[in-house]
Amino acid sequence: MDLMLKDKVAFITGPAKGMGAAITLAFAKEGCKLALVGRDTAAIEPVAEEARSKGCSALVIGCDLTDAAQCDAAASKTVETFGRIDVLVNVAGGSGPMGKTGVETTPDEFDEIVTLNMNGCFHTIRSVLPSMIENRYGKVINVGGTFGMKGRAGRLAYSASKWGLRGITKSFALEVGQHNINVNCVAPGMVDGPRFRDKVCKTMALKFGISEEEAAIRHAQDYALKRITVDEDVASACLFLASDVSRQITGVDLPVDGGWAAL
Incomplete structure (x- = not known):
């Protein structure tokens, strides 16, 4: 099936390694134009080069996602370069403390992972929406996690951040649907x-x-x-939600976990 993503402009955070790199290269294979966004541009550049070797344009943009002004600047640079933003894939995030109970988790540890996993996505969505609203077209895909659907002992901070991301996803979906913009969440299990x-x-x-x-x-x-689950499973789910094959799907959590969270 042709997903008709050729020449779509995809703004992808956290593209340097693992799942983020797999998602980036999957979009490159479909012929998308890429804005690859993150703090460590040196780590992103090899992925960008591999994407370019597939014949697509790839722009690397340095950005601290927890800084709203930097997210605005990254979105503006993307629009300046490619003319618009069609797709946002929020991959960047952290895991937070592991094996600690809620009582053992420090306020700083909690704040750090919530700021990265929630605020970062909030900032990028706000930054790209003006372009999408202007063009009456957009696909926003947030990469969450199944621990944000069922909770997990010893992962309170991470679970809270991903649970919050679901609320961000659903609220934005309700607000921007009138502009022909879909907002969804992919929830990988253990990858x-x-x-x-x-x-x-x-x-x-x-x-x-x-x-x-x-x-x-x-x-x-x-x-x-x-x-x-492997990285490519998550990448395929993102491609599906970025395409018009999923035009009537918005505000959903799509577990990609082999049947754990939903069963």
Whole structure:
């Protein structure tokens, strides 16, 4: 199926590695023009070069997403370069303290992850909406997480931030739908990669006296599909929500977790 994303302008945060890089390259493969936004431009540039090798334009913009003025400047630079913004994908975020109860979590730790995961998305949405409203077209995709749908002991700060992001998503969806703008949330479960292997699997392996690979297999048993999500699964969900195939879908949480949060 042709998703008809060729030449759409996609503003993507957190594109340097892992899920963000996979999403960036998926949009590049579809022929999008890319604005790749984040603090560490040196880390983003190799991904931008790979995107360019696929024949697409890729603009790298330095931006602290917790600074509203910098987000406004990044959006303005994108519009100045490409003429408009069609798609926003908010990937950037943090994990916050792990294994700490709410009582053990410090106010500073809580504030830091809420500021990054909620304020950052709020700022970028506000920054790109004027272009979308002017053109009566837009797709906003926030990358949340299933711990923001069911909660998780030991991850209070992260769960709170992602739960809040769902509220931001739904409220913006109600406000801008009249302008032909869709706002949705993709909620990955545990995604295979260094953090999953080095932290989750290693911790489980030590706890049960098994190998790290056996730990990964045991973890997968929690899911209906009995497999761990990979970065490309999340990227495909973002492409779907960025396309007009999903034109009548807005304000939803789409779990990409093999069947954990919804079942």
